[in-house]
Each structure stands twice: as structure tokens, then as C-alpha cells.
Amino acid sequence: MIKILISILSFAFLLGQSNDMSVQDIIRAMDNNLNAKSRILTSKMIVHGRRSSRTIESKNWVVGIDKAFTEYLSPPREAGTKMLKLDDKLWTYSPQTDRVIQISGHMLRQSVMGSDMSYNDMMEDRPLMELYEATLEGSVEIDGRDHWIMLLTAKVKGLSYPMRRAWIDKEYLLPMKEELYAKSGKLLKTSTMDGIKKVQGRWFPTRFIFKDELKRNSKGTEWVIDEIEFDSEIAESRFSKARLRK
């Protein structure tokens, strides 16, 4: 009986804590869940085309929000392709051409490996706190779970998406669904996440689905996280341009 009482009290305390959180707290908690000091992950990107799907496997090393290194592992055609992000610069290396190319300007808006994600989508991982002003629009229950609906409007210039709407799970403190809007208010992309697991004390999704909403009949692009490790030591040499050719 005491155990049940303690459980109910604990649950009520947790629920109360979530509901008492300010908008800023929610965004900060969401940023904390999604960002880490460093992370090493192995993932699969499944690009669903009209007729068939392609699976691209990669390993990523990420430090903070400024440094990221990606190596594609399969399929054989893409294996050995590498990408390095340092601050707002991005380089790719293709073993076929044995050349390092800097991707800049408009090329950052191009699709990554034919997926629904652009290089910019991949790069724009600054904390939402820094970029957006958040407004709580309400709460909603989805699949039996409570969510906040949050409208985020850009507070800095130069963001790809000046407005986004997020459905944030009150327990996981993760944006389970996001809608990304153009300046005109037209819906451009959606992203959803599922397969939430507790990894090293934080809730983290194991699958993301990105979809270009302007494409008709688009099945989107899945990003499945197979393994993830937070706050591991990553050698500084990992983020050198010389590493692209190795």
C-alpha cells in the first residue's frame, strides 16, 4: 500500500514538474536531450523513392554543435564517402574522384544522397533556445501520451525555416513531431521521431522520419540510429581535413 502511495506521489510530482515547466525550460530540456558534449553513432538512412528504397549506412562522430565527421559504410557505391563539418563549413570526400570538395552557399540546400534532408538540415543543430522564440499553443494527447504544442518563431536572421511547430512529449521532453514552415507559412517539411529509449540517462529517439511535404506521394526518409554513445572522448584529429582522405 505504501509502495503504491509512493508511486502515485512520485508520478504526480513528475507530472506536476512537467506542467510547471516554463516554455524556456521545455526548450532547454529538449536541447539537452538532443545535444550532448559529444556523441558517436552508427545509423542507417533509408531513402524511400517512388519505386524503390535505398539504405545508406554511416558512422558519425559529433562534438558539440560545431564539429561533425561522417563516414559512409554502405552500400559499396557510397562506402568511403566522408563528410566533415567545422563551424559553418562542410567538406565532402568522394573516393571515386579522390577529391575533397567544400559545400557552400546554395549547395547546402541540396539533398543529401537523394534524401528529403538537405545538408543544411544536417548542419543546423544549434540549440533551439538560441534560434527561436517559443510560444506554448496548448496540450494534446497523441497515442495516449501528453504533448505540448509549441510554436517556434525565428529570433535570428538567416535560418532556413523561420517557423516551426513542435509536438513535445511531456515525459520524454522530445519533439515527437515537427512541422517546418516557409516564411509565407507554407508547410515545407515534417519530421517525426519514435523508438524512444533511455540512453545514458536521457531519452533519445532511435528513428527519425523526414518528409518533404511539397513532394506529392513522398514516403520520406528514415534515419534509424543503430548505436549511440554520448559524451565519449573523440580525438581532435578526427576533425581534420586530412582525415577525409584516410
Place this chain on the structure above:
Amino acid sequence: MLFKIALKNLLGARLRTFLNVLVTAFSFFLILFMSAMYDGMLQHAKQVTMDTEIAGGAYWHPEYDPLDPMKFEDAHSALPAEIQSLVDQKKAFPVLVSQASIYPGGRIMPAIMKGIPPDQNIVNMPTGALAGHDDISIPVLIGKGMASDTKLKVGDVFTIRWLDADRTYDADEGTVVHIMDTENFKLDMGHIWIPLKKAQTMLAMEQEATYVTYEKGLPTVQDKGGWIPRDINYLVQDMEAIIEADKPGAIIMYMIILALAAMGIFNAQVLSIFRRGREIGTLMAIGMTRQRVVGLFTLEGGLNAVLAAVATLIFFGPILWYFGANGIPLPIDYSEMGMIMAKRLMPIYTIGLIVSTTVLVSVVVLIVSYIPSRRISRMQPTDALRGKVVA
């Protein structure tokens, strides 16, 4: 005197002369026709480019490179004062260029979005069709080729997505208000044209442009403010390069034909000297110098070129005239291959072309006539009279 003898001898050879003249005339015709065709292509490309795209020329933003769409986002600014003054006087019009993604039928396609003033009348483009569509979010003008690629028809609505000056995504619905039929693929393939003011608002680039096209006959402005003037010759140089790249094949072909004609004449000359040894000896014996005999034989050969010119006029003249007047219908649409090509190609015969072709054929014929005739200068009249020819 020498000319009369040469002509008599040449006509006396009948079939041999006829065949030599015919082959020479054919090569004459081919060179003339092919060169006229290339000239026609270039002239047409220049004319179409001037008419539909560049009029008197253009001023480009220093960062603008039409072959590098990745640089479009940096290639825009307010116009320098003197160029702006031309625009204000309606002697020039600005165009704002940007990259966009379009979604015709829900498929994503890259496109070059250009803002143009609907009221311009400097280039021959139906931009007037963009005016007066206050009920439409973005009125769009496209070419026939683009319409075919995107399967869009007049009245169709499709999404356009672009990045504004702050590099923020924006999107809205475009409506096709007109489909233009233009021979200039540069206005058609991969292009969507919208009103300039609309483009400036959409891209948050008020009063800015990427290039300015000015009307014919205007001198270059003094203060270009760093903008780069581009004349007609610069703007058709890619077309010229394509034609130049295609020329060697044609040159090889008509050189082979010309070589065949030259070989026929050469062979006839060699044969004449062998067969007409006694005649050469007699001419020398009655007092004709060796040089004059050599001249006679060279002239005989050289007259082939004159007869060939006449034969070209008689046999091929009507063909040249017909194509010159009616053009040559082309079976395929070259605009998809990136060429400005008329549906009916009109060859252009210039005086320069006719004179240069005549000189080329005549020089070749004279050379091949002279080389075998040189042998005569080494002949003794007594040997020649006995029919002995120096090998």
C-alpha cells in the same frame, strides 16, 4: 592565243574533262554549301539571341555567371546610377536571377527563376502576359520546352520554393499564365519567368537586379559601377564554339572531295604529258619556249577550275538557290541539345564566301596542274618529237 589552245585541248579531252570538272564542281558546291550553312547557323543564333535576349548588349553584376547557378545568390545589387538612368528612360530593363525548386505534379525540379518587367519591349519576349494578374499569387511565363519537361499547361498551378536574401526558405503557388514558343533555349530550358517586382519582393531584394539588358545602338556607359558590359559577340561565343567544334568534320569531308578532284586533274595532266610528247616537241621545235609550254599545260589544268565554277553554277546553282530561298528543314529540335537552331536552316552565301571558295579551288587546281607540267621543262625537243618523255 595560249588560252585558246588550252581551252581547245581541254574540251577535246571530252569525257575526261567532263568527269574532272564534275568532281571539282561537286567539291566547289559542297564547300560553298557547308560554309554557307555554318554561316547561316551562326547568323541565325546571333539574330535570335539579339532579338530575344540581349538586344544591344547587357551589363552583368560582377558576381553573375550564367553557367554557375550556385553563384546566383550572391549576384544581385542595386543598379549603378548610370545604368539605373537607362532603366528609368526605358532604354534598358533589369532582370533578377535566382535559383528555385519547383514541384510540378508534386515532383521536385530545380529551376532558374528570373524576374523581368512585364512592360519591357526591348527584347522579343511575351512578357506582357505577366501583367495584370492581381488575383494570382505568382504569375509564371515558361517556354515550350520547359512546359513539355514539366508537363505544365496554361492555368496549371505548382509550388515554387526559393531562398530569400536572408537565406530563409519561402514557398508559394505559381500559375502558368503563358507558354512561349521561342527558338532561344536559354530563355526556355529550366527557366521560369515572373514579374520583376514580384521577384524582388519574394527574394527580399527590393530595387535589385542581376543583369540589365539595353536596347540596340546605345554606347557603353562611362560609370559602370563595377558591372561588366557584355556585347553580342561575347554572348554568342558559346554558340560560335559549338559551330567551330563541328567544322573540322565538315572540312575533312570537303577536303576529301577536293583531293579526289585534284587527283583526277593531276592524273589527267600526267597522262597528257606522256601521251602528248610529240605535240610538246613540235611546239618547242617551232619556237615555243619551255616556260610557255609549261604555262600552256598548267593553263589547261587550271581551266578545269573555271569550267568547274561554270558547272557549279549550271548543275548546283539551282540547288543552292533553292536552299538559300527556302531553307533546309531540320528533322529534330536542337534546342534540347543547347543550340539555337532554326526549324528551317537558311544558308547564307556571302561575296566573301564565294570569292574565298573560288580562290581555294583555283589554287588547288593550279598547283596540281603545275606540278606534273614542270617535267616539260626538263624535256629535249628532239626526244619529245620521238615521243620520249623524261621520267
